[in-house]
Amino acid sequence: MSFEKNLREEFVRLLGKDWVKDDPVTLYTYRCDGLTLYTAPPMGVLFPGTVQELVSVVKLLHQHKISFIARGAGTGLSGGAIPQEGSVIIEMARFKTVHEIDWVNRSITVGPGVINLHITEHVHSHGYHYAPDPSSQKACTIGGNVAENSGGPHTLKYGVTVNHVLGVEIVLPDGELVTLGGKHLGMPGPDFLGLVTGSEGTFGIITKIICRLTPNPEKAVTLLGIYKSVHDACESVSSIIRHGIIPAAMEMLDKITISAVEKALKPGFPLDAEAVLIVELDGLADGLEAEAEIVEKILLETGATKVNRAKDETERAIIWRARKEAFGAIGQISPSYYVQDGVIPRSKLPQVLDEISAIGKKHGLTVANVFHAGDGNLHPLILYDYENPEEVEKSHKIGEEILSACIRHGGTLSGEHGIGIEKAEWMSALYSQHSLDNMQNVRAFFNPENLLNPGKLFPQPGRCAESKAGTPPANAATIDNSKIVAAKSGIAV
């Protein structure tokens, strides 16, 4: 697959030849994102460098009725940036400008290609940071974060992306440029900004983001509880919350993950522990010590055999590096992994973790766990060999059974990685057809011809679970948009 000759010439005229790519290496590179279980090559990849260039290529694609997808760093784990057959990828990596830092309004305005961690690096010495901190924050873009409404270890206390985005500029699929929100608080009328955040790149292409800046905490205390059983570690999580304490983060790593991070990073976690629980408290220095003592006591009372405390910033950084690079460390013990993102009520953690382990055993594959325990947001990592078709098949099966368990226990499909291609079919397990139609009507308000990122988020008519990628763009004509398209001019431009 590649661009048709005339179309290619048009793109080259608009962007210049270096920014239009459809050679085999590019098509291979962009065939998937962080979810490597599904692949489909794009028609080609475009690299606009300005909003004007982006608008002009979007208008051209719209005119030719060719589907397209925005892509940030490609770290997404639900296949959101995997192109459907024939889709063109629009790579947003060149939108790296920091437009403005506004200390009075505590905001920073950035292009969508800015890396999450770079925002904090820009403002940290002035006493601020950008709070949502996905473990991929060294690589993922803020545009991808807004599209996925990303979370991270510290979202237990600070909230997810939607709580930290004040405004966005987006290009709608017909090329119209729209601004939603701003530095001021709130907007009368429906929360379009909230709708766009987490719409998984199906409503518009984000070209500018106004992010909220959060003051750095005066002090942080990081504790590491060590456990002989995962159940005890779960009990500590429940007990801390029951005591009315909301730590900044509560993250758990099980024995398998501990062995992987010890091989890769050597943070000094005990290899004989069944689980470790990272609990971080932050805030004003006054009172934090007292709170840390209460938490330490709770950890010991609920089964921690030992509680270590980071003595300084270096030790704290070692603990966090081990947590944040845990997925990558799994490469030390398995050729590939498939990570799930189900959410369950915190109280169900022990039960569901037991079930997950039993599901893995039943199918003969190992499942490791490293997750946002405080939020009940599980990340079971199904370890498999991508060169072994039987294991690939089993990993799909295990993933499905885990999702099914999460739903059965009153949970849901995704805490932060999104639905994408991976869980689109599963939306029917959670919502009635009527609800799904209504949600698709909302999408159709922004994206009436379903040209932008088709095949994501919603079940596809006639699609079977085995062919989640590679199906043609969905036909939005099944949805009656007529009533809502008229309201489009209500968006602030």
Ligand SMILES: Cc1cc2nc3c(=O)[nH]c(=O)nc-3n(C[C@H](O)[C@H](O)[C@H](O)COP(=O)(O)OP(=O)(O)OC[C@H]3O[C@@H](n4cnc5c(N)ncnc54)[C@H](O)[C@@H]3O)c2cc1C
């Ligand atoms: C090791 C690892 C750890 C991770 N940890 C976390 C975590 O702790 N928390 C978490 O929430 N996620 C985590 N993720 C998932 C992933 O990093 C996030 O979903 C991230 O927000 C994706 O950003 P990206 O720039 O890579 O986007 P991509 O993968 O390129 O795209 C993701 C989606 O966003 C859309 N998109 C991208 N840019 C734009 C734009 N400018 N306009 C409109 N749509 C756009 C794409 O179309 C796609 O649907 C992790 C991933 C990895 C590999």
